[in-house]
Structures are given as structure tokens and as C-alpha cells.
Amino acid sequence: MSSERPKARTIMLQGTASDVGKSIVTTALCRILKQDGWKVAPYKSQNMALNSYVTMDGKEIGRAQGVQAEACEVAATTDMNPILIKPMKEMNAQIVVHGKPYTQLSARDYRSEFLPFAKTTVVAALERLRAAYEVVVIEGAGSPAEINLKQNDIVNMNLAAWAEAPVLLVADIDRGGVFASLVGTLELLEPHERDRVKGFIINKFRGDLSLLQPGLDWLEERTGIPVVGVLPYLPNIDIEQEDSVVLDAYKGKALGDNEAYELDIAVIRYPRISNFTDIDALVAEQDVRVRYVQSLAELGTPDGIILPGTKNTMDDLRFLRESGLADAILTFAHVHEDEGHSSCDIVGICGGYQMLGEQLLDPHGVEVEAGAETLGLSLLPLQTTFYAEKKTERVQGVIDCSQPQWGQGNGTAITGYEIHMGQTIRLDGKKESVYPLFQMSDLRAEGLASENGQVWGTYLHGVFHNDVFRRQWLNQIRTRKGLRAIEDIVPFADRQQLAFDRLADETRKSMNIALIYEIAGLPARTAKEPSISE
Numbered sequence: 001m002s003s004e005r006p007k008a009r010t011i012m013l014q015g016t017a018s019d020v021g022k023s024i025v026t027t028a029l030c031r032i033l034k035q036d037g038w039k040v041a042p043y044k045s046q047n048m049a050l051n052s053y054v055t056m057d058g059k060e061i062g063r064a065q066g067v068q069a070e071a072c073e074v075a076a077t078t079d080m081n082p083i084l085i086k087p088m089k090e091m092n093a094q095i096v097v098h099g100k101p102y103t104q105l106s107a108r109d110y111r112s113e114f115l116p117f118a119k120t121t122v123v124a125a126l127e128r129l130r131a132a133y134e135v136v137v138i139e140g141a142g143s144p145a146e147i148n149l150k151q152n153d154i155v156n157m158n159l160a161a162w163a164e165a166p167v168l169l170v171a172d173i174d175r176g177g178v179f180a181s182l183v184g185t186l187e188l189l190e191p192h193e194r195d196r197v198k199g200f201i202i203n204k205f206r207g208d209l210s211l212l213q214p215g216l217d218w219l220e221e222r223t224g225i226p227v228v229g230v231l232p233y234l235p236n237i238d239i240e241q242e243d244s245v246v247l248d249a250y251k252g253k254a255l256g257d258n259e260a261y262e263l264d265i266a267v268i269r270y271p272r273i274s275n276f277t278d279i280d281a282l283v284a285e286q287d288v289r290v291r292y293v294q295s296l297a298e299l300g301t302p303d304g305i306i307l308p309g310t311k312n313t314m315d316d317l318r319f320l321r322e323s324g325l326a327d328a329i330l331t332f333a334h335v336h337e338d339e340g341h342s343s344c345d346i347v348g349i350c351g352g353y354q355m356l357g358e359q360l361l362d363p364h365g366v367e368v369e370a371g372a373e374t375l376g377l378s379l380l381p382l383q384t385t386f387y388a389e390k391k392t393e394r395v396q397g398v399i400d401c402s403q404p405q406w407g408q409g410n411g412t413a414i415t416g417y418e419i420h421m422g423q424t425i426r427l428d429g430k431k432e433s434v435y436p437l438f439q440m441s442d443l444r445a446e447g448l449a450s451e452n453g454q455v456w457g458t459y460l461h462g463v464f465h466n467d468v469f470r471r472q473w474l475n476q477i478r479t480r481k482g483l484r485a486i487e488d489i490v491p492f493a494d495r496q497q498l499a500f501d502r503l504a505d506e507t508r509k510s511m512n513i514a515l516i517y518e519i520a521g522l523p524a525r526t527a528k529e530p531s532i533s534e
Contacts, residue, residue, distance in 0.1 A: 059099020229511030307352025357382025
């Protein structure tokens with residue numbers, strides 16, 4: 001008799017299109033299974049994303065799978081997303097395999113040169129997960145009915161077959177045409193692929209469900225496939241989103257529900273923005289309004305401007321100049337400087353930090369053509385050189401004691417992660433008084449701040465997820481504006497765990513979980529009381 005543990009059950013979420021909510025539904029199902037006592041893990045064989053997540057061993061995976069692992073309360077690994085595609089230049093992307101850069105390829109070369117050999121990688125990762133967990137919740141990509149992409153598919157129906165996974169098909173009713181999307185997708189599938197589809201999920205519904213019921217009845221009669229859930233539109237769920245397309249919904253608007261805000265923070269949305277999840281912790285602060293801006297007309301007069309990460313610093317710096325945003329940032333940085341302060345804080349994270357320096361060099365053609373040089377915004381005495389080797393690492397340290405404007409935070413612990421291909425050095429011989437921002441655990445200085453503390457930058461993604469540091473920075477702005485400092489700190493990690501539970505609770509109300517268990521071949525388990533109500 002074999003003593004081997006049986007392989008984990010699998011269930012897969014596919015969509016009628018990109019951005020229909022597969023990632024958030026996958027996250028919800030992961031959390032529900034975790035609440036019900038299952039040892040569960042997420043999986044996405046191939047992910048294209050600009051927001052990434054660094055695992056504890058310093059590897060890079062898609063942000064969504066990292067967040068889904070957090071919902072499962074397990075450590076994220078590269079097996080959960082063995083292939084990550086990160087767009088860099090037009091029609092060109094960096095291919096990350098098991099957390100490390102593998103090569104750069106065009107879309108055509110990726111399909112012809114890489115995909116034919118990718119099955120071994122993705123199946124091996126999946127099998128390791130199935131050996132270690134009881135349930136694996138799999139997320140597809142795009143649509144399984146993209147006929148031109150099916151030949152070398154490793155992320156939708158081919159993967160479902162390799163994983164022995166029943167499929168739940170997700171559609172976004174907010175886009176319109178939801179019944180056509182579902183039926184049309186089925187019609188374009190091969191018979192054996194249609195047989196794998198065991199349920200429909202309609203996402204982002206607003207309104208009276210009884211008015212939708214005739215359509216649901218027709219859909220089930222037409223296809224013979226049950227609707228396992230109609231999920232409501234859920235605004236203001238504090239769960240990180242992965243792709244910059246979600247920012248389109250906020251064009252000209254503020255994020256969050258902070259109607260009584262006192263601080264206005266503008267985040268520059270350049271064309272190649274990445275890791276914008278760095279900003280999520282600011283959105284959660286009730287005294288803060290966060291706006292993503294793309295033009296000079298949208299900028300207004302903010303209290304702080306954040307230059308976030310980017311997949312191409314040089315190209316996005318050119319965007320700043322061509323849009324007029326660069327000149328505006330410099331104007332804000334220098335207003336009232338004769339009085340020892342400016343009217344606006346300027347913050348750079350990763351690529352944005354590089355932009356704050358004086359010079360950027362690309363001797364090897366990592367971002368643009370080999371030998372390219374460009375001037376930075378010259379707000380900090382820094383020089384960045386791009387190299388092919390990427391640094392991906394989780395890091396920790398403390399606020400540097402030499403920075404006078406951050407004095408009350410001396411010794412405050414800082415954690416984050418670094419993902420960058422540039423190396424930045426401080427230029428000697430400059431008259432400006434500047435100070436290191438952090439001292440890391442390996443004793444190196446990290447980041448740089450101006451003498452008045454109002455221009456600063458760092459390579460640390462997740463810097464605002466540090467609760468004390470985030471509140472201290474916001475309080476400095478409040479004090480400059482004559483506002484009272486806020487002492488109460490709400491841990492962002494606690495907010496995210498509550499958000500996972502809220503998402504699970506709302507999903508349970510709207511989805512037939514018992515039927516999903518049956519589809520997945522899982523015995524029913526009684527859910528614990530959701531922790532959001534504990």
C-alpha cells in the first residue's frame with residue numbers, strides 16, 4: 001500500500017476577457033478555503049504584470065499571486081507563478097523564470113522560441129504545489145477563446161487539462177454583453193474544452209438580482225452549465241490590484257472614500273508605471289486624498305508628489321519633460337526654499353528615485369540604446385547606471401539617525417523589497433546638504449533626503465507599508481500646513497487581513513460554495529465564523 005499523500009484537488013478560474021476580475025475572485029476563493037480549514041495555495045503558470053512581489057528568498061513573481069498567498073496565509077514561492085512577463089520596451093518584454101530574469105524577447109519570439117519548451121517548467125511547479133497542499137486554486141490569463149494564441153497555450157485550457165482542473169468561467173457584467181461573452185466563449189472552445197467548464201461566475205453586478213434572473217435562467221438552459229455566483233460590485237476593498245488598467249477607473253478622481261481629507265497627494269502615472277501598489281497604504285489613510293495624474297492640467301496644487309516605480313526610467317523621464325510635469329515638479333520643489341521649506345514634498349520610489357538624480361547612464365542598452373545618457377531632475381546629487389543584472393531582495397533596516405527632519409523616527413524599523421536594474425551612487429563634491437534616509441541591516445546607507453526632508457527617494461518598494469514611517473511623513477506635511485499631528489496608527493497589514501475576510505464574507509453570500517466544493521471534488525467543511533465579525 002502506498003503511503004504517498006494524494007495530490008491536491010484543483011479548481012481553475014478562467015475569464016471571458018482580461019480584467020474581468022479573475023484575480024480577485026481567485027483571492028476570495030483562496031480565503032474561503034483557508035477559512036474552511038484547507039491547506040490551499042494559488043497558482044498562475046504565466047503572468048504578464050508590471051506589479052511584482054518579492055518572495056522571502058528574494059525571487060520575483062506576479063503581485064496577484066503574492067497577495068493570494070497572503071490570503072491563504074502561506075509564504076509565496078515561485079512555484080505559484082513560475083513565469084512572469086514584464087513589458088519593458090515597445091513589443092519587448094523581460095521574461096522572468098522562477099523569480100529570476102531569463103531573457104528579453106519580442107512577443108513573436110516568445111511564442112516561437114520560449115513557449116514550446118515552457119510546459120515542463122509550469123507543470124513541474126504545479127506538481128510540487130499539488131504535492132505540498134490539499135487544494136490549488138488556479139488562475140488563467142486573458143480568455144481561453146483567443147484562437148490565435150491557443151496553439152502553444154500554457155495558461156488556460158491546456159493547463160486545465162494538465163492540472164485535471166474543472167473550470168469556472170468569470171465574466172464582468174459591468175462591461176455589458178455578459179451573456180454574449182459567456183456563450184460566445186463557449187462556442188469558440190473545442191468540445192473537450194467546453195466539457196471542463198462546470199460553472200459561470202458573473203462579477204461586478206450592481207442592482208436588483210431579480211431583474212437579472214430571467215437571463216440567468218436562459219443561460220443555464222442554453223448551456224446546461226449552472227451559474228455558481230453573481231458577485232456584487234465591491235468598491236473600496238483594500239486588496240492590492242495588479243495591472244495599471246485598474247487605474248483607468250480613477251482618471252480625474254481620487255482613490256478611496258476619504259471625503260474629509262486634509263492632505264492631497266498626486267502620484268504621477270507615467271506610461272510605464274510599475275509597482276503602484278506602493279501607494280495603497282496611503283489610500284487607506286482617512287486624512288489623505290490620493291490622485292493619479294497624467295497631465296499638467298490634472299496636477300493642481302498637491303501637498304506631495306510621488307514619482308513611483310517604472311519599467312523604463314529613461315522613457316518615462318522623457319514623458320515627464322514632454323508633458324510639462326517635470327518643470328512643474330521643479331517649481332514645486334523650489335517655491336519658498338528661501339524660507340527653508342517648499343510648498344510640496346517630492347518623493348521618488350525606485351525608478352522615481354533614479355529620476356530625482358542628476359544623470360542616468362545606459363552603457364549596455366538595458367532600457368534604451370547602448371551608450372545613452374540623460375539628465376535627471378537634479379533634485380538630489382545622484383547618478384544611476386543601468387546594468388543587465390537585476391537586484392531582487394527583501395530588506396530591512398532603520399531610519400537613519402543623521403537625518404534631522406526625521407529625527408523623531410530615529411531607529412524606527414523599516415522593511416521592504418528592492419527590484420531594480422540600476423545602480424545609484426551619491427555624487428561627491430556637491431554643496432547640497434543631503435542625508436541618508438535609512439541604514440539597512442547590512443550597514444549600507446539607503447535612500448537620500450534633502451536637508452529640509454521635503455525631497456527624498458528610496459529603492460524600497462513597500463516603504464509606505466511601514467506604519468510609523470508613513471504616519472511620520474504625513475504628520476510632517478500636516479505640521480507644515482498648520483494641522484495637528486495624528487498620533488493614532490492603523491496597521492496596514494491588519495486592514496488587509498480584514499479586507500480578505502470582508503471579501504470572503506461577501507463572496508459567500510453571493511456564490512454557491514457547496515456547489516463549488518462539489519465541482520472541485522472536495523468534501524464539505526463547515527466554515528469558521530469569519531474573523532471580520534469576531
